Amino acid sequence: MAAPTTPGTGSSIVTITMNPALDVTTDVDLVVHTDKMRCSPARYDPGGGGINVAAIAHGLGASVSAVFPAGGPIGERVAALVADAGVLVHQVAIAGSTRESLTVNERSTGRQYRFVLPGPTLSADEQSDCLALLRSAAAGADFIVASGSLPPGVPPDFYQRVADICSESGARLVLDTSGAGLHHITSGVFLLKPSVRELRECVGRALLSESDQLDAAHELMARDCAEVVVVSLGGDGALLATADADYRFPAVPVPISSGVGAGDSMVAGITVGLSRGWPLDEAVRLGIAAGAAMLMTPGTMPCTRDNIEGLFAVAPKPVDVAAVTF
Template identity: 65%
Template sequence: MAQSPTVNGQTSIVTLTMNPALDITTAADVVRHTDKIRCDGARYDAGGGGINVARFARVLGASVTAVFPAGGATGAVVTDLVAEADVSIQRVDIGSPTRESFTVNERSTSKQYRFVLPGPRLRFAEQGLCLDLLRKAAATAGFVVASGSLPPGVPPNFYQRVADICREADARLILDTSGTGLTHVRSNVFLVKPSVRELRECVGRTLDTEGEQLGAAHELIDRGMAQVVVVSLGADGALLVTADENKRFSAIPVQAVSGVGAGDAMVAAIAVGLSYGWSLSKSVRFGIAAATAKLLTPGTAACSRADVERFFEQSREPTDITAVSR
């Protein structure tokens, strides 16, 4: 069995981002078609699910290594921004440029417009190099977080290959993805964090009630896909489901600046809590606190550790749910 190194009693975390992005955030008075939209100065952040998780976990004091492919001028900027966040980097050089994502906040309505590109097509050899780096990094990690979309050229069962590598390395996999990348995963996931929409995609039916959502989460566990399911409910909080328990967590109300990256902050804090050996319930409470703190920041900027700790103190213990529709 592989032994994970510890720093001050904390096991290390590795993140995998197959489709990183240079996140650009700006604001405009009004967004309308045809007209030129005069925007403010732009903010640039390294993005993509796993990279966001790595940056946020580092702010919370974790030892983190980020594995990701990158290419072109945008890939160089993303790499520099990850390094500036004091995250250890394992980069695979690719032949195509890393994608950009563009967010515009409309001041007149407080609406947010997000434009997300598909990303570069990864060659088979480039995919293999990502898995090789992950295999080496996972061998000494306590947790691996695979998060975000799969870029063009990557097969839908890619995350199952990631899950198998984590099982072989004795590292616990936390998975946060959607679409075919999620629906083609069958086993070896420790914790999966779907939204209700993503959970609906997994089971192929509407999930209008809490009982139906709990039943669907148990279905994933019964299939052997994951040991733990955390269903993110946005402003309604979250559900924690294992084979033996069902818990409901309340959200912490705040006036949001931006919802971008809140889910990644939640995953990051859950991973950090678990890396300290905290219980699932305490770790999910920490995740909700981090997601709340992230709502106060622009774009995919990292949230403040002080804000996370403040909201964690305000968070409530979960409610046990006994009735489950199965």
């Protein structure tokens, strides 16, 4: 795909993250109550769905910018870490303080404890500033990725407003959200990436079989929630539902260090594939490889291009579902 020429960003992929976080990761022998637990030195990563996607997409060689609200010293730290990762930062300064998220790895059991704070309340003006910054960054971008939770104060139809901006600018929207954010989408999304858990919650059914999962994906497409839907199935890979055909993508088996961020990494891989002008099925296969690569890195540490490309080389080709399920 041709390099973008917009003077505003020069980025072919723009992500938006309404509730970023400073991800703090540490280790302790055993998690206990009351007593102090002496932890190993912390690792600090910028976090929040769109920011994670931006870092991995940049690692894959895409030109990426990230729009996000940030405030207080933690917000400044997040913005600096995103910039250090090579991503162009479009920060909306806010009155509240950006949140921290704490992940504690318990060495004796291999368990992981994740403490996630709600994030600051965003005023109506701050939300408008985010949308205005997105509008200018989106001009000339090929893809917008909206990912992650909405913080307090942001209405559940916020992502529909993001979709409207994409429709105006001609950029294609990749959306990864759950719950109310998903329920309020009525138009303008190119690709939706629910996990099967999120899809189940969205349609209110158990979705035990593959055909149930594909029916639910097509139901969302019929409601104009998205043009195509990628249902991620954890260790079982993913399904791709399109208007013409449905595909099953086996997972790439990998040794798992941490399950954190597989979905974000998958979205990054898919979007980078699309931004290279690849067919949808190859882009999803890059997403499968990127999701698996993220499982091999500890905690919130991003996976590398070499990891992803190594797994992409061995990721199985998808199967056309109609061709095997008479």
